[in-house]
Amino acid sequence: MSRFNKKRFTVITALILTVLTAVFCIGAINGQDVSSTQADNNIKVVIDAGHGGVDSGAIGNKLKIKESDINLKITKKLEKYLLSGGFIVSLTRSSSAGLYGVATKNRKRKDMEKRKEIINKIKPDMVISIHLNKYTSSNRHGGQVFYKNSDKLGKSLACSIQSNFNALSGKGYTALTGDYYILNCTDIPSVICECGFLSNEEEERLLATDEYQDKIAYSIFKGIIAYLYEESFRYL
Numbered sequence: 001m002s003r004f005n006k007k008r009f010t011v012i013t014a015l016i017l018t019v020l021t022a023v024f025c026i027g028a029i030n031g032q033d034v035s036s037t038q039a040d041n042n043i044k045v046v047i048d049a050g051h052g053g054v055d056s057g058a059i060g061n062k063l064k065i066k067e068s069d070i071n072l073k074i075t076k077k078l079e080k081y082l083l084s085g086g087f088i089v090s091l092t093r094s095s096s097a098g099l100y101g102v103a104t105k106n107r108k109r110k111d112m113e114k115r116k117e118i119i120n121k122i123k124p125d126m127v128i129s130i131h132l133n134k135y136t137s138s139n140r141h142g143g144q145v146f147y148k149n150s151d152k153l154g155k156s157l158a159c160s161i162q163s164n165f166n167a168l169s170g171k172g173y174t175a176l177t178g179d180y181y182i183l184n185c186t187d188i189p190s191v192i193c194e195c196g197f198l199s200n201e202e203e204e205r206l207l208a209t210d211e212y213q214d215k216i217a218y219s220i221f222k223g224i225i226a227y228l229y230e231e232s233f234r235y236l
């Protein structure tokens with residue numbers, strides 16, 4: 001078995017254990033330290049909570065919730081799921097502060113460059129960027145996932161998460177290509193998860209709750225597991 005296939009075989013074994021562990025952790029994960037329930041599977045994930053600091057991102061139409069706050073909450077819930085499954089997890093931001101340092105007029109560029117720097121330093125197996133959507137029509141709802149056009153693994157990861165988002169929202173969206181900095185800044189499989197629409201009153205109300213944030217995080221987690229499982233077999 002080549003070194004590459006050996007790593008894949010190790011990943012499959014780890015994933016089977018990961019899924020079993022995750023099943024037992026469901027519903028009991030909030031507020032608990034589950035980071036030591038599973039040995040590391042050596043798969044590194046960077047979770048990128050969009051916006052932060054003075055950049056709140058989108059604002060909800062009704063409750064006026066800030067995208068940056070909800071992004072971080074979903075990020076931390078996803079982090080718990082991944083840690084429970086033995087993943088090695090890093091966050092580009094773990095507080096409400098932005099990554100731009102002093103808030104100058106170039107802060108958006110500095111913020112994005114810092115995210116790129118963190119990703120390049122860690123060299124993860126995948127990047128999951130967490131955002132919320134806003135649209136002119138208030139009818140639109142449900143999670144939407146984006147990937148870079150030339151990124152085959154990113155597409156596979158995006159489709160896998162999208163199908164879990166659709167199961168949650170009842171929508172039939174397909175994962176879309178997007179020309180975004182966080183997708184373009186490295187060649188690492190990367191996706192942007194737009195976890196719902198703040199322009200939809202009902203979805204804003206859901207996104208503000210701990211329970212729904214957890215459902216979103218678990219949907220992304222399941223998508224990651226399904227992606228790794230599929231790609232592992234593809235290379236064996």
Ligand SMILES: [Zn+2]
Nearest residue numbers: 050057131132
């Ligand atoms: Zn955003």
